[in-house]
Amino acid sequence: MTILPFDALACPLDGGRLQAIGKSWCCDAGHSFDVARQGYVHLLPVQNKRSKDPGDNKQMVAARQRFLNQGFYQPIAEAVNQAVLSDLPDKGTVNVLDAGCGDGYYLRFLASAVQTSQELALLGVDISKWAVLAAAKQNGGSRWVVGSNANLPVLPETLDRVLCLFGFPVYGEFARVLKPGGQIVQVDAGPGHLRELREVVYAELKAQKEQEQPAPGGFHYLGSERVQYDLVLHEKEQVADLLAMTPHLYRASAEGRARAEGLQSLTVSVDVLLRRYEKA
Template sequence: MSNLLSSWICPSCQTALVLHQNVWRCENNHSFDKAKEGYVNLLLAQNKNSKAPGDNKQMVNGRRAFLESGFYQALAQTITGMFKLHLSPSELDETINIFDAGCGEGYYLNWLAEHLSLPNDNLTIHYSGVDISKFAIQKAAKKYLNQQYAVASTFHLPLPSASQDGVLQIFAPSSELEIHRVLKDKGIWVVVNPASEHLQEFKFALYDSPTQHQAKPLEPQGFLLKQQFNLNFDLELPSKNQVENLLMMTPYYWSATEQKRQQLIEYVTAVTVDFDIRVYIKK
């Protein structure tokens, strides 16, 4: 069973926001309009690094087209398995909260909402996510009506402290302190980052001396590493459009020259996918 998150917190004063007549408002009278797509923009001007931070519309459209083609379904299934294995709500819990920090256009959070099953069938699960890209959140909220979305920075999460049972983070920067703050005691944090061989064919096509991804330290402060493994597989990309969509999901799209990008799109037909997956528990 799934339902919507009861409220966000105000990014200005960190008090609870309450939704009334399409306006989220706190006790200090800070207000944030609910957009027609259903999301709320909680990204304060001082937390923006540009006029339109995050992925642009072209990148978001490419990401949705690629993910909905099922190329990364194995990752979505694996993540769901991690939540099922490590989430441990008590028998007294009636609701649990799962949050996606850097949710993009909502593919993985929606997969969790549709496929996560827990032993207690009467448990209500709230799913929510934020991303710094307004274009991504617009697309997520418009399609996935049973989750709650907001435009916000992953370094300033608009969530009450100790409110989340699980946090998902895929290829997104964040503040470890913020993740620790919003998780309940013994809450889980599922983190996915590129491993050493991830999309190595792109790097070989774009750079003369490509370097491998460096693994992050194993145990952030305040967390216990519960599980760590790599998900590695080869991926055939039947069309140039799919190659370009995948390329747009990476930093390589903007760091390479136009000539290099076009050569890659023309000649790369398969890639190595290599995910570093870690499950942490808040101490």
């Protein structure tokens, strides 16, 4: 399999095609975006930021990177690979976007673990500059961009697959950038996901019911797959990293976080649902 960087980037200011000129990406209107020393490009205009430093901070990214690189979520990555590579076009390069790529774990796993003759052009986009920086440092073969799912810096109808893994789907944007027949591969937490950790950090758990989600407008539902298994964390640092990479770190009270910090080990349930949608 040949891995290529995805090049059909769009200017975040006017939507025009960006072209690589030297160490910058430029559009015909004269907007220019420099490539960072680590190889990524920042395509999130200041006016589109909701805070000075949006997305995961440096500490959260480092915790997620340590946790994922130990293979704890590999069964999820394997299911994503299978979904991405099924029903691929027979000819041409397959363009794949990870919308909310984090430190790039799932794209790296896709690039390294699958053996086919297909050409894949990969693009990772995340609103956190720390996440994109970590991704670019670990894999220079893909294209890494600081950007937003609400305004993807991608030309219309240029993608075959969009991944949204534990992220924030913006279906209108996904429909815009996907080719006809292109697919969304979406992974969300199920009601039992990390239940044992949540029982530690919260005084009381709210009952969670799984709800059927209709296909978003402009898409057909292709099917779903449940990934469930027990995850055994033997070290205090692994428990801390798991908590740090979830929203529970900030939602829990100080007492709940203190209880989690006292754990020397933990067995937690992994429960996620993978859904696939096809653009009509």
